[in-house]
Amino acid sequence: MRPTSQLSHMRPSPIRKIYEKAITMEDVVFFCLGEPDFDTPVCAVDEAIASLRRGETHYTPNAGLPDLRRAAAENLAAYDGLSYDPDGEIAVTSGGMEGLTLALLTLCDPRDEVLLPDPSYTNYTDQIRICGAVPRYVSVSEEDGFRLRPEALEAAVTEKSKVLMLNTPCNPTGAVIPEGHLRELARIALEHDLYVIFDEVYKHLYYGDAPFFNIARIPGMRERTLIVDSCSKTYAMTGWRAGWIAGPRGIVSNIPKLQENVCSCVPAFVQRGAAAALRNCGDDAAAMCAEYRRRRDAAVSGVNAIEGLHAVTPEGAFYLFVNIRDTGLSSAEFATRLLDEARVALSPGSAFGKAGEGFVRISYATPIENIEKGLGRIAEWMKALRSGR
Ligand code: PLP
DSSP: OOOOHHHHTOOOOHHHHHHHHHTTSSSOEEOOOOSOOSOOOHHHHHHHHHHHHTTOOSOOOTTOOHHHHHHHHHHIIIIIOOOOOTTTSEEEESHHHHHHHHHHHHHOOTTOEEEEEESOOTHHHHHHHHTTOEEEEEEOOGGGTTOOOHHHHHHHOOTTEEEEEEESSOTTTOOOOOHHHHHHHHHHHHHTTOEEEEEOTTTTSBOOSSOOOOGGGSTTTGGGEEEEEESTTTTTOGGGOOEEEEOOHHHHTTHHHHHHHHTSSOOHHHHHHHHHHHHHOHHHHHHHHHHHHHHHHHHHHHHHTSTTOEEOOOSBTTEEEEEOGGGOOOHHHHHHHHHHHHOEEOEEGGGGOGGGTTEEEEEOOSOHHHHHHHHHHHHHHHHHHHTTO
């Protein structure tokens, strides 16, 4: 069968290619997965089991259980300093992934343009295409701290531009967009009547000193921002598929209509576990974050000690975007050869967009001994590569 126009743009992820080869090999160090290696905190698991035992095995409202919407509103108030009404301004989604797709489906008509940084999270492009919308990339560079330059963003805006996608802390670069910078981006959004999808799924994995800042706090922006978040990264709950969208009533009221036709609702016991995580697993999340920070420091100093590689210190998430330009290899060649010759699996930067070429992504969501082992192998391999073996 001929693929539909939405499907025809979809390509298998180069990250999957590396991963699928790596799992057939022995003794590989994995730096390619974007998922926590910790177990979900017990309080969330216990609450989900209790929910099942209570017989909560039926449909919930399309917008999600009021209890989880309230817990998400409490989290947004406490961490982002934003007030959302759980009744009409928050909708539960099947992870951040569905949140992003529903947000785009709500905001975009076919052929509308969506502005997004290059490199960025691999799924954004296909999510935009599924809506019939058109991705419009704006390159970011290491020199600019992987942040969108306002002039570059403004130059990319056309009359078809509808949405700007922002992700902070960022996958794949770990970069965090500071308040001052968000104010400049907000000025452009306001001037050009753009909606913003603010993907903050890594907001609790933040190591900076300045408080985390949400663009919706800027006057005029709450009305045009959809916040997407989930339990996946913060509470090591990737497999649970629990997330939410928060935004102005006029937009968020459409999300349950879409949800009715996509999966009706997120399972009730998952929603109960997610609410328990948000309310009662803060200490577990803080402990995981502290461990990621320790790993980040080990990964940054390890990479920067290898001649021919360097990485800026990321302020959030669990990724290091490593500059490999000195090697003269493309990022795909680097990743493939490193796997074949040194048994380390990482992600080619080109998987995240054209501007990701010249970089590879290391995920440090893995124990520190693994980080040391993997970086040791990379150091040896780089030495051989540089000596022209
Ligand atoms: N946004 C970003 C930037 C991500 O990296 C991910 C997952 O890797 C997601 C959203 C979606 O996460 P989930 O659907 O597990 O909440």
